[in-house]
Amino acid sequence: MNIVILSRNPALYSTNSIVNAAMRRGHSVRVIDHLLCDLVIRRNKLELYYYNELIEDVDAVIPRIGSSATSYGAAIIRQFEAMGIYTCLNSDSLLKARDKLSCLQYLAQKDIGVPLSLVINNSTMIRPMLTHIEGERKVIKLVSGTHGLGVVLSESDQNAESVLEAFQKVKQRALTQEFIKEADGADVRLIVIGNKVIAAMVRQAQEGEFRSNLHRGATSYAISPTKEEIDVALRATQLLGLEVAGVDLLRSSRGPLVLEVNASPGLEGIETTTGLDVAGRIVQLVERNAAQH
């Protein structure tokens, strides 16, 4: 097959891992930077150019769209979809999953457990809105944050108010959540590929830290997820229409709570922690689905 990987940088671990897996399985692979793609849109004939070369004869697309290029990345995927080419990430699903706020809205309305979350946009209503969450401690996070940056644990309402005011001042949308204390600085990452959880790990924060991001020095180990965790992860990805996803859960006293569903999950942490060939599983899924497409 001719496979196109949409990625800003072929040197990234995940991109590289998928390229290698595809080549091992006998495919010809090309990495294309979605931000450098140009489009022609006309009635019944949509075209995509890369450095003025018409891109054609593509059997499948594997998008790896980072958070900085979501909107144009989705437009490029939509162009491939319109050209009748199989892509393992649907443009609408990418947009639904992409930010923490829209992801939580879609999941909560379909009865999936999420941390109780507030969006406080009216700056005069911060204090009364905070009363929706019991308990002194709250987690405040930038909707656009990643790698644990922009995630704050607030110890009091006074504290929360000043953090929220600061985010409003710099015009950054934030979520305020109940603090899931019993998660104990850990979260669970499950990798779903084609309706199966194929890998899972726990990430445990460093001593004295509540954020379990590997970028914040957390350690990780492979686990066998519980049946309930598997069910939640599969329901969440089906709801969002994702065939490849990383689902992040907190283990709470009322069961698994989804923090986020990532439509382009990083592969380095999960492959090195579990020793599994996740990239190879993505390529297998693409082979199956492109053939049926």
Ligand SMILES: Nc1ncnc2c1ncn2[C@@H]1O[C@H](COP(=O)(O)OP(=O)(O)OP(=O)(O)O)[C@@H](O)[C@H]1O
């Ligand atoms: N409501 C919460 N209660 C307890 N711990 C939390 C809560 N929200 C987040 N955390 C901890 O903080 C970490 C970072 O939060 P989150 O995953 O929401 O943001 P991020 O990692 O910056 O974003 P992304 O996952 O998109 O990179 C989580 O992995 C988890 O360990």
Ligand SMILES: [Mg+2]
């Ligand atoms: Mg995270």
